[in-house]
Amino acid sequence: MSEVFTGNFTQQEPIPEEAIEAAVRVMRHGRLHRYNIVAGEVSEAALLEQEFAAFTGSTYCLAVASGGYALAAALRAVGVGVGDKVLTNGFTLAPVPGAIASVGGVPVFVEVTDHLVMDLTDLQVKIASSGSRVLMLSHMRGHLVDMQALMAVCDAAGIAVIEDCAHTMGAAWNGVASGTQGVVGCYSTQTFKHLNSGEGGLLVTDNAEIMARATMLSGSYMLFDRHIAGAPSAVFEDIRLDTPNCSGRMDNLRAAILRPQLKDLPARCKAWNARYREVENGLRNVPAVRLVERPSNEDYVMSSFQFLLPEMDGAAIHDFVNRVATRGVELKWFGADQPSGFTSRHDSWRYAPSQELPQTDRVLAGLLDLRLPLTFSLSDCAQIARIIRDEVMKGRS
Numbered sequence: 001m002s003e004v005f006t007g008n009f010t011q012q013e014p015i016p017e018e019a020i021e022a023a024v025r026v027m028r029h030g031r032l033h034r035y036n037i038v039a040g041e042v043s044e045a046a047l048l049e050q051e052f053a054a055f056t057g058s059t060y061c062l063a064v065a066s067g068g069y070a071l072a073a074a075l076r077a078v079g080v081g082v083g084d085k086v087l088t089n090g091f092t093l094a095p096v097p098g099a100i101a102s103v104g105g106v107p108v109f110v111e112v113t114d115h116l117v118m119d120l121t122d123l124q125v126k127i128a129s130s131g132s133r134v135l136m137l138s139h140m141r142g143h144l145v146d147m148q149a150l151m152a153v154c155d156a157a158g159i160a161v162i163e164d165c166a167h168t169m170g171a172a173w174n175g176v177a178s179g180t181q182g183v184v185g186c187y188s189t190q191t192f193k194h195l196n197s198g199e200g201g202l203l204v205t206d207n208a209e210i211m212a213r214a215t216m217l218s219g220s221y222m223l224f225d226r227h228i229a230g231a232p233s234a235v236f237e238d239i240r241l242d243t244p245n246c247s248g249r250m251d252n253l254r255a256a257i258l259r260p261q262l263k264d265l266p267a268r269c270k271a272w273n274a275r276y277r278e279v280e281n282g283l284r285n286v287p288a289v290r291l292v293e294r295p296s297n298e299d300y301v302m303s304s305f306q307f308l309l310p311e312m313d314g315a316a317i318h319d320f321v322n323r324v325a326t327r328g329v330e331l332k333w334f335g336a337d338q339p340s341g342f343t344s345r346h347d348s349w350r351y352a353p354s355q356e357l358p359q360t361d362r363v364l365a366g367l368l369d370l371r372l373p374l375t376f377s378l379s380d381c382a383q384i385a386r387i388i389r390d391e392v393m394k395g396r397s
């Protein structure tokens with residue numbers, strides 16, 4: 001009998017008791033709206049912003065309704081408007097081109113490399129051909145591009161970089177927190193990311209004017225002085241009547257759930273990486289499997305695992321994915337013809353102009369992905385790797 005894995009790939013850990021108690025306190029007093037405070041009170045949302053700014057080493061932080069909302073607010077706050085081209089990754093998740101489309105922008109996709117990061121040569125080509133002034137850089141699946149090299153390219157061309165850190169909260173490049181090299185960093189606290197409030201997003205920046213615009217956009221009315229990690233009030237003087245209110249605030253209930261989780265984040269990051277390495281070790285030296293080697297400058301946080309099967313054709317991969325599925329291992333294949341589940345292929349975003357990305361198509365054709373929720377033990381991870389290895393070998397015999 002071949003072994004079958006019985007874990008659930010979408011089951012996250014429960015919310016910690018301390019967070020549940022904090023949520024109950026907010027519900028008991030009833031002031032869920034972030035600007036609903038009594039004299040002398042600082043709201044949970046404002047405290048979360050202060051703590052997350054400190055966590056990333058940023059001057060300012062804004063808590064919003066989702067990661068996608070943070071991305072759209074960042075684009076608008078840096079000045080992207082209708083018809084403006086925005087450079088972004090050809091390999092990312094749908095909320096990224098979606099955020100660009102939501103402000104009337106036009107995504108210009110940049111190729112991905114075999115290391116699953118943005119191709120900096122293609123970036124330079126696309127900067128020149130598009131004339132775009134903004135890059136929305138998605139650290140897709142937790143893989144950080146050489147940030148020094150990327151920032152050198154963008155600084156030289158006068159490109160503002162917005163970082164999508166939905167998969168890199170807690171990660172760093174050369175010791176600098178992901179989300180703080182670009183002008184704005186955006187994070188998600190949706191259930192499948194590194195903090196879980198169901199839905200939610202965070203935006204960090206050191207730029208006071210961008211912060212003030214994002215705050216007005218999020219729906220601060222004229223209550224922006226109730227932020228403690230917000231832009232100085234004087235900065236709002238120039239922009240407060242010119243910036244539309246596109247409500248997308250975070251509420252105190254979510255913020256209360258997130259604050260205790262943020263304290264635990266470093267420990268959780270270690271736990272994810274231990275699981276990642278367990279799978280990585282189990283898949284080392286398996287013929288046909290190519291692992292994504294990680295540069296030493298990168299401090300990653302891997303809540304998912306990626307590997308490539310570059311030698312197999314589509315039919316063989318399709319068959320392989322089905323075989324591992326019957327043994328309880330859920331793999332996402334980025335090369336499938338039809339989008340399913342969480343889409344991540346540029347050709348399934350037809351609202352964006354269709355673009356030729358031969359290198360990205362080739363990489364995605366052989367790319368597989370699995371989630372590593374913290375509810376999996378290390379031995380679960382070892383078992384998952386054994387099943388994958390077993391079925392890769394069978395496919396070759």
Ligand SMILES: *Cc1c(COP(=O)(O)O)cnc(C)c1O
Nearest residue numbers: 066067068093095164166188190
């Ligand atoms: C989840 C995700 C987002 C946006 O997050 P939401 O909070 O769901 O809007 C952005 N980018 C990537 C790569 C994501 O995976």
